Amino acid sequence: MTTVAVGYDFSDHAHRAAQWAAAYAQRCGADVVLVHAIGLREHGEPGNPLVELAAVSAEIAAGAGLEESRVRGALDYGDACSVLLRCASAPIDASLLVVGTRGHDAHAGLLLGSTSLEVAEHATIPLVIVPTD
Amino acid sequence: MLILGGPGSHEGHEEEGHPERPERVTAVLAGVGDLDLAGDLVRVEAREATRAELIAVHDGAYLDELGAFCYGGGGDIDEDTYATYDSYSIARATAGSGLAVVDELRRRDAGVGLVVTRPPGHHALAGRAMGFCLLNNVAVAAAHLAAAGERVAIIDFDVHHGNGTQEIFWNDPRVLYVSSHQVPLFPGSGMSKEVGGPDALGATCNLPLPAGATGDVVARAYEEIAAPVLDSFAPSWVLVSAGFDAHRSDPLADLALTSGDFGALSHFAAQFTPQPGRLAFFLEGGYNLQALRASITDTLARALGEDRASEPPSSGGPGHDAVVRSAALRAAALEAAHDTKGTP
Numbered sequence: 001m002t003t004v005a006v007g008y009d010f011s012d013h014a015h016r017a018a019q020w021a022a023a024y025a026q027r028c029g030a031d032v033v034l035v036h037a038i039g040l041r042e043h044g045e046p047g048n049p050l051v052e053l054a055a056v057s058a059e060i061a062a063g064a065g066l067e068e069s070r071v072r073g074a075l076d077y078g079d080a081c082s083v084l085l086r087c088a089s090a091p092i093d094a095s096l097l098v099v100g101t102r103g104h105d106a107h108a109g110l111l112l113g114s115t116s117l118e119v120a121e122h123a124t125i126p127l128v129i130v131p132t133d
Numbered sequence: 134m135l136i137l138g139g140p141g142s143h144e145g146h147e148e149e150g151h152p153e154r155p156e157r158v159t160a161v162l163a164g165v166g167d168l169d170l171a172g173d174l175v176r177v178e179a180r181e182a183t184r185a186e187l188i189a190v191h192d193g194a195y196l197d198e199l200g201a202f203c204y205g206g207g208g209d210i211d212e213d214t215y216a217t218y219d220s221y222s223i224a225r226a227t228a229g230s231g232l233a234v235v236d237e238l239r240r241r242d243a244g245v246g247l248v249v250t251r252p253p254g255h256h257a258l259a260g261r262a263m264g265f266c267l268l269n270n271v272a273v274a275a276a277h278l279a280a281a282g283e284r285v286a287i288i289d290f291d292v293h294h295g296n297g298t299q300e301i302f303w304n305d306p307r308v309l310y311v312s313s314h315q316v317p318l319f320p321g322s323g324m325s326k327e328v329g330g331p332d333a334l335g336a337t338c339n340l341p342l343p344a345g346a347t348g349d350v351v352a353r354a355y356e357e358i359a360a361p362v363l364d365s366f367a368p369s370w371v372l373v374s375a376g377f378d379a380h381r382s383d384p385l386a387d388l389a390l391t392s393g394d395f396g397a398l399s400h401f402a403a404q405f406t407p408q409p410g411r412l413a414f415f416l417e418g419g420y421n422l423q424a425l426r427a428s429i430t431d432t433l434a435r436a437l438g439e440d441r442a443s444e445p446p447s448s449g450g451p452g453h454d455a456v457v458r459s460a461a462l463r464a465a466a467l468e469a470a471h472d473t474k475g476t477p
Contacts, residue, residue, distance in 0.1 A: 009212070039213040039264075040264050040293065040385060041151075041152065041213050041385070042212070043318065043319065043385055043386065044384055077317050077318055077319045078319060078320045078321035079211055079213070079263045079264065079319075079320060080211065080212070082263075082296075082320060082322075083321065086321070115211070118261070
């Protein structure tokens with residue numbers, strides 16, 4: 001089964017990317033993993049992002065008409081770029097990466113701070129950058 | 134004698150509510166003050182690292198972009214890392230103060246160095262800022278020494294793996310990188326099987342530890358795994374990436390060390406210096422100000438030959454099995470890498 005990994009930081013841009021990935025997965029029979037990077041500061045913060053990811057996954061699956069089991073969340077420690085690049089390897093073994101154009105951290109026109117452009121520069125598997133309406 | 138360096142003015146690098154804050158320097162300097170060094174404290178004047186000195190470890194395009202970003206007003210680089218208008222200048226002065234401290238140690242052939250860095254450096258990659266870090270201060274100093282023919286060991290006991298330092302020297306046999314850190318934790322790297330590139334096999338030595346590990350476990354990892362590697366490498370310099378966020382009171386991680394444990398780690402690092410004036414500490418993390426102050430005092434006291442500890446060493450935590458497993462995984466990774474290279 002093909003796996004599509006989506007960078008998910010709970011921003012509107014990431015949500016749009018997840019919706020696109022789910023629609024794509026519905027057409028080609030893929031599974032979707034919403035991947036959230038846990039940074040330095042997030043450690044020890046209240047709340048459980050895995051629980052939040054599970055709720056988002058269910059919503060995304062329902063919106064695309066997918067079985068709930070075909071969209072799931074995953075956590076990994078690191079900066080967003082490194083975490084997304086690692087999705088090409090086990091345990092996720094994604095064959096496609098999907099990101100939004102801008103996350104919480106982006107600065108228009110600059111490579112610095114743009115996860116999408118950093119991933120595009122270093123990705124070893126195909127990457128889709130989903131524009132926000 | 135303590136040779137003390139830092140960026141001088143650093144208050145311009147600040148973001149409201151961020152744990153990497155100017156008060157950390159105040160705590161470190163208070164910890165130095167607790168040593169009552171009087172005439173044995175030498176302050177080294179800060180200078181900005183030159184582009185040539187920085188480019189030994191960082192991409193020129195990254196330096197250009199970081200400078201432009203800061204002078205354009207700065208902002209958040211990622212969810213952890215910020216920069217202000219002043220940050221590039223402060224980061225260059227921080228890296229430069231590391232160079233000034235090692236040059237002063239070399240000139241005197243005496244003393245122990247302390248570089249009070251802001252921002253810290255060990256997560257900074259050759260071409261990317263991350264994890265609160267803009268420029269990799271310890272790497273800039275190590276590259277400076279290596280270019281002068283020195284064999285440099287970097288011992289990194291920050292609770293987070295120094296992925297930037299590891300990446301920069303991954304395939305450089307002149308620099309040995311040893312790191313103890315909590316796993317799993319940011320930045321997600323630093324596994325035992327990461328042992329260095331083809332030209333520097335074995336010159337990366339990772340000691341991953343589980344949450345809750347205490348000083349006895351960390352000491353065992355250093356004694357059983359790192360000490361033979363350091364002995365074999367025979368460094369002419371030892372630089373320490375001294376993060377104090379492995380302290381049990383630190384809010385950003387879950388190891389359970391005390392200030393006395395940092396003293397023991399300092400004593401361990403000092404053993405591998407071949408002569409006086411070849412040991413320097415570079416501040417990395419540490420976000421509980423009281424713990425930072427006590428840990429700095431105990432670390433420097435032991436490095437300066439004084440046997441004191443504000444808190445007793447800790448013991449009884451988990452992780453002895455992880456140390457045994459780490460040793461086996463490292464040996465297997467080295468064997469596999471040598472087989473791939475076709476060497477015995």
